[in-house]
Amino acid sequence: MRAAVALMMGMLCCWCSGCAAQGPEIVPGELAERLLEELSFSDQLLEADRELVENYYGALDGVESFSVWMSSGGTVEEIAVLRLNNPQDLPGALEALGRRMERQRQTYADYLPEELPKLDSCVLQGAGNLALLVVSGDPQAEEIVQTLIAG
Amino acid sequence: MVDSRNQPGLSDQKESNCMQSYQQSYQRKPKRKLSGPLRFFLAVALLAGVSFACAWVWHSMQETRQLAREAEHLQEQALNLSPAEASQAASPGGENQSASAEDAAGGEGEPFPPRPQFTGTVAYSEPVNNSYFDDAIFLGDSISMGIPLYKVLPGVQVVAVAGANPVNAASAALIQTEEGELTLLEAAARYGERSKVYIMLGANGLEAERDEFIAGYREFVRAAKEQYPQAAIYLQSITPVTEQAVEKYAGAQNERIEEFNLAIMALAREQGVYYLDVAAALIDEEGALPRESSPLDGMHLSAECYAKWFEYLRCHTVQAQVSE
Numbered sequence: 001m002r003a004a005v006a007l008m009m010g011m012l013c014c015w016c017s018g019c020a021a022q023g024p025e026i027v028p029g030e031l032a033e034r035l036l037e038e039l040s041f042s043d044q045l046l047e048a049d050r051e052l053v054e055n056y057y058g059a060l061d062g063v064e065s066f067s068v069w070m071s072s073g074g075t076v077e078e079i080a081v082l083r084l085n086n087p088q089d090l091p092g093a094l095e096a097l098g099r100r101m102e103r104q105r106q107t108y109a110d111y112l113p114e115e116l117p118k119l120d121s122c123v124l125q126g127a128g129n130l131a132l133l134v135v136s137g138d139p140q141a142e143e144i145v146q147t148l149i150a151g
Numbered sequence: 152m153v154d155s156r157n158q159p160g161l162s163d164q165k166e167s168n169c170m171q172s173y174q175q176s177y178q179r180k181p182k183r184k185l186s187g188p189l190r191f192f193l194a195v196a197l198l199a200g201v202s203f204a205c206a207w208v209w210h211s212m213q214e215t216r217q218l219a220r221e222a223e224h225l226q227e228q229a230l231n232l233s234p235a236e237a238s239q240a241a242s243p244g245g246e247n248q249s250a251s252a253e254d255a256a257g258g259e260g261e262p263f264p265p266r267p268q269f270t271g272t273v274a275y276s277e278p279v280n281n282s283y284f285d286d287a288i289f290l291g292d293s294i295s296m297g298i299p300l301y302k303v304l305p306g307v308q309v310v311a312v313a314g315a316n317p318v319n320a321a322s323a324a325l326i327q328t329e330e331g332e333l334t335l336l337e338a339a340a341r342y343g344e345r346s347k348v349y350i351m352l353g354a355n356g357l358e359a360e361r362d363e364f365i366a367g368y369r370e371f372v373r374a375a376k377e378q379y380p381q382a383a384i385y386l387q388s389i390t391p392v393t394e395q396a397v398e399k400y401a402g403a404q405n406e407r408i409e410e411f412n413l414a415i416m417a418l419a420r421e422q423g424v425y426y427l428d429v430a431a432a433l434i435d436e437e438g439a440l441p442r443e444s445s446p447l448d449g450m451h452l453s454a455e456c457y458a459k460w461f462e463y464l465r466c467h468t469v470q471a472q473v474s475e
Binding site: 044048049059075106107111 | 292293294296297299300301302311312313314325327329355399447448450451452
């Protein structure tokens with residue numbers, strides 16, 4: 001049930017454009033830094049290492065490289081850029097990111113419910129071998145993400 | 152020795168010999184008394200005696216000061232806790248408590264010098280290096296979530312989740328994993344046996360009644376002791392907040408935090424575990440978290456605070472005290 005909800009959420013947030021060709025040219029670390037610069041975040045996000053990312057997202061099998069930035073707990077703000085070995089793994093990666101959002105929703109529903117609108121307006125996108133998640137609360141987030149991916 | 156001068160009927164020659172013998176004997180005596188090795192031995196013995204006396208006096212003074220500090224702590228507690236709680240905190244703790252502390256010491260049967268029953272908080276000790284934390288695990292809420300993110304102590308095991316509090320920590324399945332939803336301790340069990348367990352809870356429970364808060368915390372500590380019977384278990388104080396924190400977090404005021412910290416300290420004594428006054432490393436001269444230490448919300452800490460926090464932990468360990 002949760003997986004289905006997560007997948008539906010992913011589908012709702014997902015924007016699969018025809019920019020698959022752009023995927024291989026994008027370096028996760030560089031894109032994440034551009035997102036940090038271009039978008040407004042209330043929290044100072046911190047880069048997570050592989051162990052921490054796997055702790056929250058599950059195993060990173062099939063992920064060629066990644067850059068994940070998280071809040072230390074005061075907000076739900078987050079950036080995840082995953083570059084996959086194979087574009088066929090994209091639905092699985094988006095599902096994992098969707099599950100993460102669903103868990104955050106459960107956690108923050110009691111803890112800090114005022115953070116939930118940021119989860120509602122998250123940007124969860126997939127393109128080629130690139131899976132991307134942005135939780136910022138910035139109303140321009142989706143537009144900025146599309147611009148950056150388009151290069 | 153016989154003095155031949157007093158013997159009657161001896162010839163002059165004999166008397167002369169006797170006098171010579173006496174003089175020789177008389178002259179030899181001072182040499183024996185002041186011989187080099189003997190003087191050296193006496194000097195060393197004297198020095199050792201004086202050193203021992205000084206050390207004993209110094210130790211007695213330290214003990215007296217420690218007792219005075221203990222009395223102050225108990226007085227503070229008595230002012231802030233109900234009479235029943237204060238009485239419980241001041242009591243030695245009983246057999247179970249002693250057993251727990253001895254277990255934590257490694258089962259050698261010798262209690263730690265500053266045992267939880269006698270000191271409110273773990274005393275300062277020589278700093279340990281990072282390897283001390285190799286077999287540690289940190290359990291907590293969003294404050295502890297920052298430990299791996301700030302990379303304060305690379306490789307250290309942390310099981311923490313935003314929103315965890317003493318009331319729900321023991322029973323609620325807060326950690327969502329691929330294997331399902333787990334409690335904090337169930338999630339921690341995946342890391343196997345640990346020798347040190349650092350718990351920090353409470354920042355999210357400040358709106359609760361203190362009795363409810365402590366009852367939940369007690370349940371969690373008991374479960375942790377059951378899961379880690381050989382470990383040294385540390386209860387860390389709730390970290391201080393800025394004046395702005397209360398705008399976002401109910402009950403997040405330093406006066407209330409101090410009140411709850413005293414109750415946590417009493418709980419640590421009751422349960423035979425250790426209390427760490429982490430807050431002391433973070434507060435300013437007014438007893439609050441400086442505003443620049445938490446620009447986001449007055450509660451979640453900056454990188455600098457994490458550095459101070461772990462510097463405090465390195466200097467407040469029970470194993471170091473055992474080796475003293």
